[in-house]
Amino acid sequence: MIATPPGTAEYEPLTAADAAVLFAPLAGEEALVVAVSGGPDSVALLALLAEWASRGRPRLLAVTVDHGLRPEAADEALMVARLCAGFGVEHRTKRWLGHKPQTGLQEKARAARYALLAEEARAFGAAAIVTAHTLDDQAETLLMRMAAGSGLAGLAGMAPRSSVNGVVLARPLLGVEKARLVATCKARELSFVRDPSNDDPRFARIRWRELLPELAQDGLTAERLGQLARRLARADEALDALAVRALATLPAGEEAGERWFDFARLCQEPEEIVIRGLALALAAAQDSDEEADVPLRLARIEDCAQALIAAAREGRALRRTLGGFRLSLAGDGVLTLSREGERRRGVHPATV
Template sequence: MTAASTDRPEPRPLTAADAAVLFHSLAGDEALIVAVSGGPDSVALLALLAEWAGQGRPRLVAVTVDHGLRPEAAREALMVGELCAGLGVEHRIKRWLGDKPQTALQEKARAARYALLAEEVRAFGATAIVTAHTADDQAETLLMRMAAGSGLAGLAGMAPRSAVSGIVLARPLLGIVKARLVATCQARGLSFASDPSNDDPRFTRIRWRRLLPELAEAGLSAGRLGQLAHRLARADEALDRLALRALAALPAGGGGGQRWFDFARLSQEPEEIVIRGLALVLAAAQDSDAEAEVPRRLARLEDCTQALIAAAREGRALRRTLGGFRLSLAGNGVLSLAREGRRSRGVHPATV
């Protein structure tokens, strides 16, 4: 009796036909910034995009951000430039200058990277930044957010296309595992760099990355986690639509820097819809798009909403603060919102 083979099939390189499907949503863009670090994910993305865009689709500019954190980074950026020259793609190098932070380095480096890429979006007149986020990145993001106690919006993970501060981010490879991109580079004879920080266990994401093989052995693969994120994104969108519909049916008004709506009627909806409705009202009341994008802690939003629901059902007045606003619930169930001072933000159990 022969034991069954447990060998897994070799990852299949991506083809031009695969790329045509993956990049279909980018066909309407006039010009794209491609974020290329020099790692296998972004090198494969660049090669596939260059081949695809050579058929008359969007103009491309590849941008490499040198964070100045490793001496090898400058050489790797030049390597990307050589690759771009061979592919006929314009290449630009952006440098993160100044002193580097001692804490939350990865998060701040990521913010700096997107700020520098956004500069090139405006300079080039591009319509989006294309990144090489993979199914593995999506799985890591989902696990990190689960551990942080995120709600549905967070667990939906990264979207294939989203906007940050008015800049569109396109992630066409979210459904592709990293191994296939490595295989793509190898099949095309493309050199790529390896960043040692991608294996540094000091960083939270890397610790989760190290768990992925063990989770995959138990059936929780990157593909399964990505599928879960997609399903949660679908549910999140549906619930947001229901919350908007519920809000549209409420008596509401405003003026003089204040807004009000019938919270008592909203509180008759399922709790999830009430929480989302309050979040949507607060986002709409912000002074700017950038301010509206600032995330609120879900636990605080839930705590505030639950207190308001209890008060509305008992006919009690209640005051709270949340997201920079004073929330005043009257005994008749009408909730008014007014901006609070800059000094105290969050939720405080101040009752009347």
């Protein structure tokens, strides 16, 4: 359904000057793919990017993904195509074909969307995909990951710049409230579509979204949650750097396909650094990026690391398996990593 933006007088629309600051990190790109669903966030992103890029900046390709889940989606893609024509931006519609799962639908649809966007980015010669994730999205993500028991990396939320399917994923609006994007659409007299799935309480993200106004009444606003995510991202980055530095100082080696290092000496560091160091050592032993695409849960890494720490401090041997590896701790505190077999999984120290 196409809707006219509601009144948002209390929020100021984004200006060209705002856009110049937000999009500055993208100025060095030759070409960009812009994910445009037709909702207010992505329509505002499209309008602002088209205006910004018209001054000799990156070539733009807008891509709409039709997941084949709603009959209205085809008409919504046509609406986006008309908007793009008015902005002078090339537009393509990609369709998610094949079987649609009965469970985990949102997650599978998201994975399919990014795969299709990355495919178009490579075909267009673009090194980056730009999405319209907002401060509200970041707040929802943080709440969901808190409920899931995430570590610091998970609680850092979405990064302004990350990677998906081998392509840069840029989120320039991550610090902007959704209401300001709606106000931007209103100021520019742009219509947008409303996806009914955004009101479906079957999805966890929607249930958290409905709680945000109530949380905000007691001070837990999207802005505060976004600030928390940024601080946790900063702490996570610092701890990773300390873990890398600690690993670099250890006696270590590799022989006949096995890697070893002095785990007992690593145990002189704080427990968090030991856990991250173990995860980083396992990640370094992986053969390919594909292995690291299926990360272990943080709880499994913690459980293994804590068992190894206890054994190392008592001077006893211990064997565990983790991430497709056999971990053999000798009585002298040396830990050896060797392949467990064909079953392989990747690791990251703060994945959930």
